[in-house]
Amino acid sequence: MAYFTYTPPRNPVPLEGRVGILLVNLGTPDNTGYLAVRRYLKEFLSDRRVIEAPPIIWQPILQAAVLSRRPFESGANYARIWDRQENASPLLVYTRRQAEKLAERFRAEGVPVTYGMRYGNPSIKSAVEELMDRGCDRIVTIPLYPQYSATTTATANDQLFRTLMRLRRQPSITTVPSFPDHPLFIKALETSVRETLAGLSFKPQRLVASYHGLPKSCVEQGDSYQDECARTTRALVRALGLRSEQVPMTFQSRFGPMEWLQPYTAPFVQALPSQGITRIAVIMPGFMADCIETLDEIGNELREEFMEAGGEEFAIVPCLNDSNGAIDLLEDLARRHMAGFRAR
Template identity: 50%
Template sequence: MTECPYNPLPNAEPDHPKVRFGKVGVLLANLGTPDDYTYWPMRRYLSEFLSDKRVVDYSAWLWQPLLQGVILSKRPFASGAAYKSIWNHEAGESPLLTITKDQTAAIKEQMHKQFGDRVVVDFCMRYGNPSTKSKVRGMVEAGCDRILFFPLYPHYAGATSATANDQLFRALMEEKWQPSVRTVPAYYDQPSYIDALAGSVTDAYAKLETKPDILVTSYHGVPKRYLMEGDPYHCQCQKTTRLLKEKLGWEDTQIKTTFQSKFGPEEWLQPYTVEEVARLAEAGHKRIAVIAPAFSADCIETLEEINEEIKESFEEAGGEEFTYIPCLNDSPPHIAALSDVITQNLKGWVE
């Protein structure tokens, strides 16, 4: 991390402690990752994730005994096996961590071109490492008296953007000299983001001998109850699909919105991706493509759930050709889109 030299405070006495200030931090935040796919690292990660009231809002007296008992006795084994199947063994880390590092490096380069050493760029995770608290502390120590906090979720949801912001605010509570902060809002309809999505679809289709019958846009699901309680996530996902369709110049019949990763007994946003792809195959759509617009980086939900479980559901129902279109990751159009969002939100702090 680039450090700001020690600066004397205006009108400070000669013996005043030296401090760093004058930098602007850009802190990217993603969901998180276990440190390893073995039992105990997986259990620690899942316990932190599933204990978040933004993720599972059941009463603690009811939920925690179930979580710490039955669920965390078994689920780390299944989740660990899934992570092992996609793990970046060479780097010793999850693909999400690898990709987030690459995104950060690319954005850091872009910000340096625009603003020089004035802007410091780093990343954190909501769950696991590197923690939000440690990265906020590091930015303050580096002289950042302003921080732009950027949850890497195109669509706002209480279980993603809000909990990331919650963790930022908890970290700020421990700072003697709190930096000024801004949180980046959802960018689900940002033109450069839609352009990047459309470009990834066009590029993927150009590599196929036969065009898929339909494109499934699979978003991470949330309980339907959250929508009824005012969470805008469902509406924002629907708008992204519509804008993508319009950018591609397609008809309504060529694209469909679905939701994946259902967990627990209650109803979630529908249609469920795993069921819908099977219905499509049974209805005669033998070739489909799937894209995950709500994920800024490929992770367990895309590399394992979509490209293995959901693909299997499609093929078992009679589907013949399944194409997964990767997340935007650190592609140049995506880095340009994210940098555009950052630049817009830095206005008034740096020009």
């Protein structure tokens, strides 16, 4: 039997269309007013990936109880951290900057970059339409969640696929998986920690790693989130040359009466002064951009609770935001997944 070796043409025919990059983040209200916050919370809390209770049970509670008062509380919280200059939430500001800086890395290659939000504006649908209008028939989508969860990565992909379902001619899509211990992610976290600690007037006795919480039942049903958070924490501990007990892992942002992953951040931190731990720093490695959960829940509320419990010094390590380390990571993720498109 004869075998033939394929030799690519010396001057291959260029591919039609182009590759585009789409960053996807959680989302934010358009402003801090009641109606804007209510619209955002309604969309967010109606997601079956987020609230798995049957709609016939959950929706009456959401409409009658949650959405009648929580928008006022959340709006006040957003107002404390709102970027007045940009007139937007920090999450939107930093996600936009990430897209802009990543676009600079790909400008010479003619690869467009944009961003969309799972909830609120700009929508994933509008982002896909923007890339298609710019001639993209292939899209690399990067959900900005370092650790996988059905409540984050999966629902972002769900929304992307719902957009594709309504298109006559779909672009080809590749979705980037989570990256809990990607070397560039850990390097960026390490750099952020070292730079933050170098600027403090005190040496923290603990570096608390606080991740967004998740109902325990989600993990029991197969969600890999808790394991991936542990992978991030272990890798960061190694990079910093610390002992595991110096970087305890906790979970914040509980909602509802069910049991969530433990230990819970607030009670854990409040108990530290009674153990002689009065100087701490907190890092939130589950967030690629600072947002209400990092700046207000941790930066304001947890700080106050720690100090009232007898704490003396408290600092937060900023999220990666639009740092060089963050853009290095996103560029690497994008290039690795663009390679498959270019090989066709």
